[in-house]
Amino acid sequence: MSSFNGPGLYIHVPFCRRICPYCDFSVLTGDRSWQSRYVRHLLLEIDLSTGSGWPDLIHEPPRQPFDTIYFGGGTPSMLRPEDLGTILAALRDQLPVRDDAWLFLEANPEDVTLEAATTWRQMGFRTISLGVQSFAEQHLSFLGRQHTPRTARQSLDNAISAGFDTVAMDLIYGLPGQTPTDWRRDLDAALAAQPHHLSCYQLTVHPRTPFGFRRQRGELAEMENDEQAELFLMTHRLLEEGGLPGYEVSSFAAGPEHHSLHNQKYWTHTPYLGLGPSAHSFAQRRRWWNPRKIKAWMAPLAEGRSPIESGEELGLQSLVLESLMLGLRTYAGVDFDTLPGGTGQRLWEENEATIDRLVERGLATAERSCLRPTLRGLAIADTVARSLDLDCLREESP
């Protein structure tokens, strides 16, 4: 899969039938007319990107063509197949996209009929990612999901029958009151459905979401840290035994060929271009993004202007911090020799004592230039990333 190391494309589809109470993404419940307005404006954004695909703020665009296209959201499976087709055609027409680019589609189980799945497959989608979230009735209703456990199972069967290269599934755990037994049942159900890829996200309660407000009112108690840790470790151990070993904090796959090509670009500072409301892009140490609100994204496009809202240029320290923070979330860890700006060796030396302590405490292993988290280290990846001192990079500009 090493051949997929070119830039990636991300298309944000902001529609949902209903907004989940934990969600803090850019989403809206719009009717068909909104969807067609969205598609029109997305086509305008693709028009603006005609050529290299990259905006002017990148003066030396990546030479390689895009090799992944990821439809995320929101609920991309709500778009009519015709709309998906139009968007794909426009992307292929106007941007440098590799013929064999890997296409990803996020889908809600209730949308995944065998017919729909077959259509998407025929359009060239190779990975379908199903927002199952849980196989337990009460947890689905707590999470505000529309489908039933039965629909979830059916959607997986349909996806597999349709012949996707990778059938992926999302689960959420660490719900208030969820016991290890509850969660084990979910995992067993997931394994039984034999997906190729599984993402298990621990519930994060974001402020200004319905859950956030409930927490503020004291009506929602988050799971204790120790219990969260229990579930986290259990997840990684059980899935490993079940044939879906983890490769990142929340990601598990039946084999390396099913690892998420697209997410890996985020983790390795590979350039990516995001289109649609709230979409983020990155290239040449610059990251920029579109407005979250659909109207704010559409307005400039209607006038033929770029919708980019703001961005930043990452200094060396920020860039390295990101590399560490993202790398330490993966089983592979961080190879200091590949850190930006050739800073790895110095950084390693500066942090020798810290690294020794991490190893001593069983949180990481250190081999040559590689710092690799253990499972316990993975569970506190943020703490580990914070423990490394980057002050020696402070004064340097990129």
Place this chain on the structure above:
Amino acid sequence: MDSIRNFCIIAHIDHGKSTLADRLIQSCGAVEERQFRDQILDSMDIERERGITIKSNTVTLLYDSPDGNRYTLNLIDTPGHVDFSHEVRRSLMSCEGALLLVDASQGVEAQTVANLYLALEYDLEILPLINKIDLPSADVEHAREEISEDLGLDPYEAVLCSAKRGTGIEDVLEAVIHKLPPPTGDPRAQLQALIFDAQYDPYRGVVMICRVKEGRLRPGQRIRLMHSDKEYQVEEVGYLQLRRVKTDELAAGSVGYVIAGIKTVRDIAIGDTITDAESPADEPLPGYKEAKPVVFSSIYPMSTDDYEDLTTALDKLALNDAALTFEKDSSAALGFGFRCGFLGLLHLDVVQERLKREYDLALILSAPSVRYQITLNSGEEIAVDNPTLYPDPSQIDSATEPYIKASIMMPERYIGVVMELCREKRGLNTTFNYLAVGRVELTAELPLAEVLFDFYDKLKTVTQGYGSFDYEMLDYRSTDLVKVDILVNGEPVDALSQLVHRDMARARAMRYCERLEETIPRQQFKIAIQGAIGGQIIARTTINAYRKDVTAKCYGGDITRKRKLLEKQREGKKRMKVVGSVEIPQSAFMAVLRSDDKK
């Protein structure tokens, strides 16, 4: 001189002293209505916020009485807290009379009595005022009774007013000129002027506020400060009418300011006497007493980079606050800082607030300590106010600690709990008096060290806010002192060490351990927190390792948000102090050193 009245207002906190001052100023037209800010004399923000006067201010008012004469009224504002009683004394010495303010609904409070006695010590003529008569809960008759019974003053002399509403202010002014005596003194006698306050002007240096008792003060005059024995040349004299108003001379009886090219308030002593260098008075005015700090605490900048700024800030504060002492100090845990001496806890609080607000400094303060007198086996006597300088116990022969005489007034229903509190705090010789129906005054001899540790807060709690507290320093008494160290993963945190009486050691250590347990965030490893006397562990808690700290999702390429969060946390981490590889946040130090008990 007959047209001059020098007076102050004495009152319990919150009985409306500053408001009354404001009204007097307003009705004498010293300030235009539109410029008027409430509580003009309380000029520091902290004073305004807390509603207490810390630094005294003085103002000269010109009052045109209906009797056709113009009077010069020098209103000498006094600080309203026991920590600043030295300033109160100075102020009282500059007056001939005092307005004693009694809240019509609350009656006579502990401080009212204490201040009255102080005023009587200086032979002031007392004019009682009953304030807040507009309140629905006002009980003027009851207040009169208390004035008569608790204070021994003629209740029918009392003037009724409401400073807030402005009612009765004319009566107050008339009473001032008719009931309070004019100053005495001879302008031709040798100069004696009492310095009772000082301000610092960045352009002119020290501005001394003084009361001329005898003789005259004029620009150009060569003066001598009698206690410090330093000489200066007077540059300017004048009156304080909310701003400085220059004049040709200050003669016996007047109150005003003197500028004499003095660089810092440290060069002068409040309470010193100014005399003429060429023809000096025989003796200084009585009552000079050095303001001695009794509470000590080390102040460290949160970020070691701020040490220089802290140095500058303290230097500047000291220009204005002669009672504040400081010297360099250093801590293994907190780096360089200053050991500071304060007049009391409130003074400490005020200094801390000012450093934060006016100089924008984030600080850590060590636990306040008193100054112990320690006799070593060698016979040598040393004073220790800093636990880090506590000598090896085997070298100590004996130790003494300062005691205070506390006076607590409260409604009688609280007497039981307050006596219990005093007992807990190692109080001795507790006595009580039933003052009037329903009110009790309790006096007790308490170690100052125990008062520093959450006494006020506990008193407030057990009396539901009805207890008032006043104290005076008493003497040094023998004590059984131990040094309690707090260890984090086996390493002592020097800034948390404390000198405590042996009987209190275990409880204090346990409380520290618990506070740290609550505030130190869980880390990669298990943390042991211990309290120890020497090698002996007397208290212990543990913080379990942090086991889960990773965000679920880095989605949609929005890595910026995640990184910023991490950066913010890293910044927070930098502000933490590392002891034995444990990161201790500022909040942990503050939680431990906070005296109140929030639980």
